[in-house]
Structures are given as C-alpha cells and as structure tokens.
Ligand SMILES: Cc1cc2nc3c(=O)[nH]c(=O)nc-3n(C[C@H](O)[C@H](O)[C@H](O)COP(=O)(O)OP(=O)(O)OC[C@H]3O[C@@H](n4cnc5c(N)ncnc54)[C@H](O)[C@@H]3O)c2cc1C
C-alpha cells in the first residue's frame with residue numbers, strides 16, 4: 001500500500017541517468033529521493049589545481065571527498081566522477097552524437113529502432129544540458145586542424161558541442177536556459193578548469209539543470225549517502241539500506257532503511273555493477289538478477305597521451321577542457337584535452353609513450369626514447385607547469401572488445417572482496433594503438449613536443465578509460481540481458497538501471513549525451529502517477 005512507502009522512487013546516484021530520472025519522475029507526480037554517496041559542492045568548493053587532492057580526489061578512506069575517482073582494475077584504469085551531479089562535475093563537457101554503427105550494433109540493434117527513437121531524446125538532452133558550439137579555437141585546436149589537413153580529413157574536424165554557458169566572461173546573469181526557473185549563471189572565463197570543477201558557475205553541471213529543476217518540484221537529494229543494500233520488501237516494493245555521513249570509518253556512519261516502491265540504479269558502471277554483483281550473491285539481496293550481470297563491459301578503447309611542448313611562448317591550458325574533435329577514420333576520433341595552469345598531478349605518473357606487447361618491449365622502447373632524445377625526455381619530466389605546456393590527447397575508437405566485471409580479491413582491492421575484471425569477448429582494448437601513436441608523433445613535430453603516457457600504461461600495459469560502459473546490458477530476456485529495452489531489471493518489477501551500465505554497444509565517442517538521451521527515453525515510458 002502506497003502509504004507505507006517513504007518514497008515512490010529511490011534513485012541510487014545523481015549522475016546523468018539519475019538526474020534525468022529525478023526530474024522526469026518528479027514532473028510525473030512521484031515522490032523522489034536521490035541518494036548520492038559524494039558531496040554537494042558550491043563553485044567555491046572546487047580546488048584551483050588538482051594538486052589540492054583533498055578537494056579534487058575521491059578517496060574517502062584518506063579524507064579526500066572530491067569529485068575525481070580513479071579505480072585501478074586488472075584490465076583497465078577507470079576514471080569517474082563522484083558528488084551531487086555525478087560525472088558532470090568532473091567531465092570535459094563534450095556532447096557528441098555517436099555514428100550510425102552504434103544504433104545498429106548487433107549487440108542491441110534488434111531490440112528497437114534506436115536511431116529513430118532516440119533522435120528526439122538527443123534533442124531534449126542537448127537542450128537540457130545547454131549544448132552549444134565552442135565559439136573560439138585555441139592553439140591545440142589549430143594544431144588538430146593542421147593534422148586533419150595533413151591526413152586529408154580537414155572536413156572531419158570541428159569545434160565541439162559542449163555543456164557550457166558562454167556569456168560575458170565572468171559576468172553573472174539570471175538563468176539563461178530555463179526561462180528563469182534555473183539558477184543564475186556566469187560566463188565561461190576559458191580557465192581550462194572544467195575537469196577539476198568549475199569555480200565560475202559556467203559549466204552546465206547536472207545540479208544546475210536536471211537536479212535543480214527536480215528539487216524545485218520537490219525531489220529530495222541527499223548527499224554523503226551511500227546505498228549499501230536493496231532487497232524486496234514483504235508486501236511489495238524494496239527496502240533500501242543507506243549509510244550517511246563523512247566519517248573515515250564506515251561503521252561510524254549512520255545507517256537507515258528506506259521503503260521504496262521502485263528503485264532506479266544510476267550509480268554509474270562502477271557503482272551500479274558492483275552493488276548489483278553484491279546483491280546477486282546473497283539470498284537476502286537480489287539473487288534472481290540475470291547471470292549476464294557484469295558481462296559486456298566496454299570502453300571507448302581510449303588511448304590517453306600527453307604531448308609536452310618544449311616551447312615556452314605558449315599556454316596550452318587556456319580554453320575549455322575539450323574545444324575540438326577530429327574524426328580520424330570511420331571508427332576513430334581524436335580530441336585535445338587540457339587541465340588548468342598549475343594542475344600537474346599527472347606529471348609524476350607520466351612516462352615516455354612506449355608501445356609494446358610486453359613490459360620488456362615497452363621498457364626497451366622507453367629507454368630507446370631516452371637515448372634518442374635525452375634532453376627532450378628530461379625537459380618533459382621537469383617541465384615547470386605540466387598543464388600549461390601539455391596538450392593531452394584523447395583517442396577513441398569503436399571496437400567490439402569487452403570485459404567482464406565480477407567480485408574478487410587482489411592487490412587492487414587491498415585483498416578485500418571488491419570489484420575486479422576478467423576478459424570478455426573480442427579484441428581487448430590496449431594502452432596503445434598504432435594510429436594513435438602516429439597522430440601523437442605528428443603533433444609532437446608541430447609543437448616541438450614529447451609524448452608521454454601514464455605509468456600504468458607504459459609499465460603495466462593497462463589502458464585508461466574515462467568512458468566505462470555496460471555491465472547491465474539490454475537483452476530480449478534474462479538469458480541474454482540484465483534489463484529489457486525499457487531499462488527494467490528482468491525478474492524484479494519496479495527495479496530499473498538507468499546509467500552508463502545500460503549502454504549496450506560502443507558509441508566510440510564521449511557517452512554522456514547518449515546516457516542522457518537513453519534516460520529521457522526510459523522516463524518517457526513511465527506513466528504519470
Ligand atoms: C575526467 C573525465 C572527463 C570526462 N569527459 C567527458 C566528456 O567530455 N563527455 C562525456 O560525454 N563524458 C565524459 N566523461 C564520462 C562521463 O563523466 C560518464 O560517462 C558519465 O558521467 C556517466 O554517467 P552515469 O549516469 O553512468 O553516472 P555518473 O555520472 O558516473 O554518476 C553516478 C553517481 O552515482 C554515485 N554512486 C555510485 N554508487 C553509489 C551508491 N551505492 N550510493 C549512492 N551513490 C552512488 C556516484 O558517486 C556518482 O555521483 C568524462 C569522465 C571523466 C572521469
């Protein structure tokens with residue numbers, strides 16, 4: 001009976017999937033409670049550089065409750081966002097629509113006419129997120145455009161569509177997006193800080209659009225509250241157990257159980273898949289979830305590199321996080337990325353970009369780079385301001401290789417039972433791709449630069465991704481999917497998965513707009529209360 005529920009919908013996580021769900025369900029008259037394990041931030045809470053790890057990193061056991069989380073897994077290093085607004089707080093604002101291959105991919109193409117159905121939802125998502133073309137270019141964008149010309153693909157270069165308010169730099173105005181119903185905003189100052197949190201109120205993070213409007217309609221958003229258990233409730237609905245507080249010791253945080261009629265899992269791949277894997281293991285959880293849980297985890301097969309310039313007459317850190325995109329071939333894209341001046345956290349983690357299938361070859365290649373270019377190696381290692389003089393390259397490729405997420409123990413879980421990975425099907429993503437290296441070498445020449453990768457890539461050969469997807473994929477039945485094409489969990493009426501873990505093919509480009517459009521579609525099918 002309705003009166004016995006504390007909320008009609010409890011939403012686990014406040015990223016793209018969670019925020020869309022919160023607004024649309026509130027509009028439909030439901031009582032919505034969003035539980036978010038990260039913190040709620042004001043613009044002034046964000047750090048000035050990523051050296052301020054306490055404010056930037058998410059490592060709660062060490063007292064760091066920032067927005068950026070690194071998860072080290074055996075087959076991939078996954079980067080993600082935490083806090084009220086989820087990945088929108090830390091992301092680079094870029095909102096591309098994937099190519100046709102994505103919509104027709106065999107992994108989900110038979111479940112719906114995705115392109116036709118999603119197009120109106122992409123339009124809504126773009127409007128809600130305030131997607132707009134970057135109105136200027138900076139040196140890295142021009143370098144990328146030159147590379148496009150060199151490889152005969154100038155028409156495949158464009159400025160990015162981004163979720164940023166480009167008013168008068170630094171000038172605050174009343175809500176420019178929702179006819180006055182949203183918060184006041186200030187124009188982008190091109191400070192380059194989008195990935196450490198926008199201190200200027202110019203980035204269209206979810207707390208400034210979907211969540212803002214949802215809260216105005218009565219949705220409750222509780223920060224610092226982690227959902228730890230969900231189980232069916234006698235008589236219908238679900239008991240959701242959550243731990244609230246910021247204490248370093250989890251057992252000192254307050255635990256409570258909320259009665260929900262329905263639950264939307266929207267914790268992102270790392271949050272949702274790990275929680276559901278734990279719930280599936282135990283009879284007092286959700287043991288009936290499909291055995292496909294954790295399968296078909298994809299990345300954009302990204303290769304992340306940094307080209308450190310020897311020039312000192314340039315500032316590569318000014319601009320927005322990603323200002324342009326180049327489609328380098330039918331399946332691949334390259335974007336220049338930046339951190340703001342002074343943000344050198346990744347410098348000590350960087351090593352020469354040295355492709356190779358074994359650690360021996362990679363170390364030999366790295367050594368070879370030192371022998372061939374000793375001064376350049378040293379100059380890159382001791383560059384005075386890594387962010388100011390580094391053009392980060394994000395190469396993405398559509399590929400059908402997948403991983404499997406499961407629970408296990410290892411050094412990366414500090415030998416506690418936690419999220420781990422195994423290989424799935426298809427060619428596995430690598431930390432290097434010859435085409436990406438070739439593009440980086442071209443950029444090196446244009447910038448008098450030196451190409452680096454993260455040590456986890458050069459030493460361990462483990463690729464890095466900011467776009468982890470899948471793990472709760474769609475299928476026609478529980479035999480081949482965790483959810484149906486309406487995001488409903490097979491076997492449990494009232495449970496939904498609406499976040500990156502529901503993405504059931506490789507978009508090959510930054511995925512947040514697609515997650516938002518899919519969430520809009522899922523919500524459009526839920527009737528009003
Ligand atoms: C540095 C960086 C740059 C990026 N740049 C771009 C870009 O330019 N364009 C783009 O499209 N994408 C980008 N991404 C990727 C993008 O951020 C993610 O794809 C997107 O945020 C995923 O959305 P989601 O709905 O799956 O969940 P998320 O946005 O990841 O949100 C999930 C939320 O759930 C919370 N949560 C998890 N578990 C629990 C729990 N048990 N209880 C309570 N709360 C929980 C988390 O704290 C988090 O806030 C970037 C990512 C990173 C890390």
Ligand code: SF4
Pocket residue numbers: 164187188189190191192193194195197198199200201202203319320321
């Ligand atoms: S460049 Fe600076 S002001 Fe502009 S959106 Fe990014 S962080 Fe905000």
